[in-house]
Amino acid sequence: MAVNAAGQAASRPRSQDGPDFKPELIQLLTPEGERAEHPDYPLELTAEEIKALYRDLVLVRRIDFEAIALQRQGELGIWASLLGQEAAQVGSGRALQPRDMAFPTYREHGVAWCRGLDPAKLLELFRGVSHGGWDPKAHNIHLYTIVIGAQTLHATGYAMGIQRDGALGEDGEAVIAYFGDGATSQGDVNEAFIWASVNNAPIVFFCQNNQWAISEPLDRQTRIPLYLRAQGFGFPGLRVDGNDVFACLAVTRKALQAAREGQGPTLIEAYTYRMGAHTTTDDPTRYRLSAELESWKLKDPIERVKQYLIRSGLAKEDFFAEISAEADVIGDRVRKACLQMPDRDPLTMFDHIYQEPSPLLAEERAQLASYLSSFAGHADSLAKEGTR
Amino acid sequence: MAVNAAGQAASRPRSQDGPDFKPELIQLLTPEGERAEHPDYPLELTAEEIKALYRDLVLVRRIDFEAIALQRQGELGIWASLLGQEAAQVGSGRALQPRDMAFPTYREHGVAWCRGLDPAKLLELFRGVSHGGWDPKAHNIHLYTIVIGAQTLHATGYAMGIQRDGALGEDGEAVIAYFGDGATSQGDVNEAFIWASVNNAPIVFFCQNNQWAISEPLDRQTRIPLYLRAQGFGFPGLRVDGNDVFACLAVTRKALQAAREGQGPTLIEAYTYRMGAHTTTDDPTRYRLSAELESWKLKDPIERVKQYLIRSGLAKEDFFAEISAEADVIGDRVRKACLQMPDRDPLTMFDHIYQEPSPLLAEERAQLASYLSSFAGHADSLAKEGTR
Amino acid sequence: MTTLTISRALNEGLRKAMENDPKVLIMGEDVGKLGGVFRVTDGLAKDFGEDRVIDTPLAESGIVGTAIGLALRGYRPICEIQFDGFVYPAFDQIVSQLAKMAYRSLGKVKLPVVVRIPFGGGIGAVEHHSESPEALFAHTPGLRVVACGDPQDAYAMIQQAVNCDDPVIFFEPKRRYWDKSEVDIAGGLAAAPPIDAARTLVTGDDVTVLCYGPMVRTCIESAAAAAGEDTSVEVIDLRSLSPLDLTTIFTSVRKTGRCVIVHEAPVTGGLGAEIAARITQECFYSLEAPVLRVGGYSIPYPPSRMEEHYLPDLDRVLDAVDRSLSY
Amino acid sequence: MTTLTISRALNEGLRKAMENDPKVLIMGEDVGKLGGVFRVTDGLAKDFGEDRVIDTPLAESGIVGTAIGLALRGYRPICEIQFDGFVYPAFDQIVSQLAKMAYRSLGKVKLPVVVRIPFGGGIGAVEHHSESPEALFAHTPGLRVVACGDPQDAYAMIQQAVNCDDPVIFFEPKRRYWDKSEVDIAGGLAAAPPIDAARTLVTGDDVTVLCYGPMVRTCIESAAAAAGEDTSVEVIDLRSLSPLDLTTIFTSVRKTGRCVIVHEAPVTGGLGAEIAARITQECFYSLEAPVLRVGGYSIPYPPSRMEEHYLPDLDRVLDAVDRSLSY
Ligand SMILES: Cc1ncc(C[n+]2csc(CCOP(=O)(O)OP(=O)(O)O)c2C)c(N)n1
Ligand SMILES: Cc1ncc(C[n+]2csc(CCOP(=O)(O)OP(=O)(O)O)c2C)c(N)n1
Ligand SMILES: [Mg+2]
């Protein structure tokens, strides 16, 4: 692929967004639930594996659904729904080895699920009990990062650590960094591309292009398909059907393995759609047409696996009923965990600023303690409060 | 040029830095002083035009030379030499129309010259008399920007202003943003690429790849040729021989005209070499081999124009002697301007913070004024000073 | 007089500014069709077009950096930073470019750029959505830093900020966006105090309380409560955080001899420190008590279910007033 | 005892830290072969290899962001920011990530990252090379902010910073890099004061002078000059700018009753404001005079040929001491 940039300059307009340019969309399972083949991505899955993927998809959607309901009922401050992006997250999440490390945004509930993180941990954040609070090492999933793009640099640095640990090779380690289409505009993400490329770091950049950054459509961030960004930095980029869990699994697995074996970074653009609002505080009817949503409904990531399972005779109604029942159980469990989640002692807000609290922090903590205790049972202070 | 990124992913390693990939280097004048042709960049220059370019090259080198000497003699705090980059700067600088706007770094003395800025203005900055102090509108050259990459966003915003003013078209306006190879790693520069691309802004990104960012060689910033960066953002990039003033003129002129006519941004990588130290405080012998320097000496940007003028019979010895004499005059003038440059009244350091000075600034100014006057002729305060 | 929320008052002010001068632009994330996540720019894209109300790529440095370029071209851009915690990626462009360009050019360049930042906590948000970074900008010479506290100021000050030829960091009290009160839209700007003037909202003799942004309402309520206990509190809305209106501050403190400063930002290194230090220096012999500061603790903004214990409230203001009086 | 410059003492300290722990890395622009523009990392790339002394791409956000990732992997990265004015592109990573990760994770994540910043003016440099941004970081909970003022502290504190499990912003007094004095290399760290302790360098009774970084030498010289005029000045090097060693400060001020704070950063909103406010609050009845502040004016750092008039010097310190005594 010798790129003649001079020729390109001479032959404006640009070909990559011209009408003649068709980005390839890697697909292994059509929206109708038919298996497709791709020469570079052979994928052999057992019936059990496919069913397990189906189960993941259904359960993460159910957890998401429950969280939305909890937010509506005032139990969560906010929730960022993954609706529509289940396949991208489960496919890539299941491509990871336990030893690999994942760096999520705020929407990767499906990835968190695949890593084995208790969904209640996520609720803690969205309920406002903590800013995350889990141990990234426990399940090799880093804390949610809210500042757009910042985690891509952390992921790249972590990958540089893998190199320094000599943990490459067939059984080596790799990193996956998640981010959205909007995030590709941030300086940090582009710097991460540079660091990863220059260091040939073992990292997969997994961009869920859900077509929207809150109210801004993709064309506010780029005028060419996003996966092409990688070629400007000297590493491969590809676009996969983000609603196809098989394809997401296959391309991510291959990219991770390449990374592990020292072949450096890959950018994966998972072409998908944010079926819901940006978060529970957003109202997408203000900025997008329902026709778009309807067209994406036909590409639902769960339905096509179900169709495939049915058509191929791998699963019957009882299997679907069973998963559905399990989903309800998990939904219930999530709900209970949320409702029973204790509030933290306000004084713990002073913990973990430094490894050892400074005298000033100790003093401030004591101030708040005495202030709080002034409300606790002291008749006179209560009376005083009454006058205010 | 349909890029099959999936195929690219499949066929690791990457082709753009593989041994089979030869980036095209656009050249219209060989190091030996022979005219070359390029189908996309026909260039017709009159003898007078070529001589004028030669004059520019010699004069800007002479100004640079004088500034280095002034720094050595303690008259300037520091100087960033353009030695070796004269063709890139003069070629691109002369491609600009007076109405176009240039955004320089701290090394674009040759561009400043082409824009008509008095070199004494540059000395003011490097002497520490002001941080710039010229009016960007006077010659349509913005202030020098020292923070790496920051000016590329200003340039892009300015270009968006041109669009809003409706000042596009054959006689329209365009912007050129200068930056170095190191700068391509900054988030800001990549964000500028995104803004320019998404807005199809009338801007030329002119990267002088002088192979070094202080002590860091190019491979610390990228693993593929820099001009290829543009394709990741959806606009054309090309590499030109940065020591070839004809080629720099031709490619920049064409890219500017394309920008003016609404065809959007271009990235030009001027492939050149920093012949001197990064600045007068730098010691390049600590990090680079003299052999490299020697090999680039053979590609000197001035010598090849001279050879061309001689061979083609366009100029004789008297012309070169005349330019050389003029250079000495200008060198002298620059030197005098520096030596005669008045220091500013210290109290002017309080000027131009806001359009109207705040009371606090007025108070601080008065404090300094009275403090300074306490040293001025007051016998007792002088005596007091003596004891300290 | 019209009853408006702060959000709406800002919207009306922006509309006026855009009507008055075709060079005024709005740029930011989701400011167009959506009208901003707080609806401050609601309807403006529709009425002024996408060339003047620009949904930008998602990058704050790019927003401020290109705004600077547009200003160099003669435009008057108003940047919206979606939330306080997302201004940091633009920090370099603000501190090293926006703040310093007039100085760098010896006054030959003006950058009439406004950077709007919804700030402060109290809305139950996740991390990075409740920051109060004003002290960082107030420590940066070359910037004007202002905060509005009520709909009338919101309406007038945003227009004054747009008209101002200096760069202005414009803080909006996020949790008060939906507070309503009367705004004199017809009256124009003539009656509005200058953008760099503090405003005495409650007159009192015993203690001066200084505040701005979201704490204005809290402090007015505190003054009312204190009045019920026969303490006469003077409440001053600083409005301009840099430069400070020191004359108004000193005059009041010389009268009362006591001062409490209230803000949401951590007390340590916050704006209150500067004000306390200046008051102490200039009003040393008038002070009956040390200047007291009420603000956030020296911790990152806590998770939202704890924020009520973090944020200064009526009780903590009154407590400080009492402590001041006890000296 | 060995006589070393501050630059060399830092170099020796870094070398020790790298020898002691293979997880210690150095990363930044030109830190490798060149040894940094101030030669602080001279020879380290040669001795520890390019995998441990990393010449990074030219982007400060990338430097700090990837350092965070390396720390998450168990490394202890030391980032060099080439000059103070170039830390701003990394501001978001420092303030929103580095400072907050321990808190975000409820202590499950530690980020032992050191960000070294040569700071301050006085070297005749162009714009952006003479900034003093320490107050911005001191206002950011979760960071430790320290400054060394002499070779001994440089040697010990850089090692303590590397050993510290909190993120540390480490300010180095640029214009003092070539100041020489005795360093106890053999003695190790046992004798060194803790990294968060202030140090009394000159004992005195009349006025307390607080300083750090490049102003330490200035203030010691001022104390000597004042002694010649029978004024007994106590000079304290703060060393830790956040958290502050308030005990040492208060003890001294309670003794002297007067205090002058000296730093290069603009007085307005500078660290001196916080210290002055705290002293006034805690030592109110001990104060004979308001705490006075000596520092930069409320302007961007001026062109270098004016900097001598901008920077606090012996005369301005003594002037403030005199003013303090005149109350
Ligand atoms: C630096 C920064 N700026 C702004 C925001 C506010 N914000 C949160 S999500 C979002 C849109 C993100 O879009 P995208 O990257 O496509 O991810 P998606 O939400 O679609 O998954 C914005 C602007 C932020 N979190 N961080
Ligand atoms: C944001 C920022 N970081 C660091 C520096 C210090 N610095 C000045 S020039 C330079 C190297 C620039 O290299 P390049 O972009 O290739 O331009 P060149 O100097 O080679 O012309 C560095 C690191 C700076 N000016 N700005
Ligand atoms: Mg998106």
Ligand SMILES: [Mg+2]
């Ligand atoms: Mg270079």
